[in-house]
Amino acid sequence: MAGRTPKNTVQDWIEAAQRTLVDEGIAGLKVDRLANRLGVTRGGFYHNFKDRDEFFEQIIRHWENSCRFLPDDPPPPRPGDAIEWLDRTIGRLIESDGYDYRFDLAVREWARADKRAEWAVERADRERLDTLQKFFEAIGCDKEHAAIRARVFYYHQIGYYAIGVRQSIAERRRNAELYMDILCGEEELKAARAAAAKGRKARAA
Known part of the structure; x- marks a missing residue:
């Protein structure tokens, strides 16, 4: 019927694409397969997207906006x-x-075969490393030392996920402080924690 409201929105398609990319990789992002997953026809796809290129660009933009490794506010x-x-x-x-x-990780795997995804991953990595470097400078590292610390921290965390380490949340919380001492520098963190404790005490006074 003319003027009928489509069953699925752009966001529905993007969220289905996210789940499929995680489960099946880029090979799973076929229009027919996603349409079946959503219970609609191919026409529903073309109601929301001009073509697959536009669809892929929106998936990448969704990843950049939603998959935030660090808080949005700077250190x-x-x-x-x-x-x-x-x-x-x-x-x-x-x-x-x-x-x-x-x-x-799914987008990183996609980036091996698609320049658009590769450029997005490079942008995200630069942004994350720059932010982490600012953190290390804030706790007293010189610029060169801060840049290396940022890489050590970031590469460790991405590697932790990439090799599939399996730990409970409780176990990760127990180990977090020791990891931070090793990755961030025990002396720098000790001084920063002392400053944080002093600040909390002053605010409570």
Whole structure:
């Protein structure tokens, strides 16, 4: 019937694509397969997207906007505030709160065969590393040291997901402080934590 409201929205298609990409990889992102998954015809796809290129671009944009490895706010410049930012970051990663590592890894695999995905991954990696470098500078590392620390932290965390380490949330929380001492530098973190404790005490006074 003319003027009929389509059953599925752009967001429905994008979310189905995300699930399929995680489960099956890029080979699963076929229009017919996604239409079957959503219970609609191919016409539903072309109601929402001009072609597969536009569809793929929107999936990549969705990944960039939704799969956030770090908080959207930058690390504060003072050591005590920066360490609280790091604690919040670690909590997000452990709880997968705002960061879906399976989606992240699926897009990285896609990037091996698609330049658009490759460029998006490169942009995301630069943004994440730049932000982490600012954190390390905030807790007292010089610029060169901060850049290397950022890489060590980031590559470790991505590698943790890539090799499929299996730990409970409780176990990850128990180990988090020791990991941070090793990855971030025990002396720098100790000084930053002392500054954070001093700041909390001053605010409570």
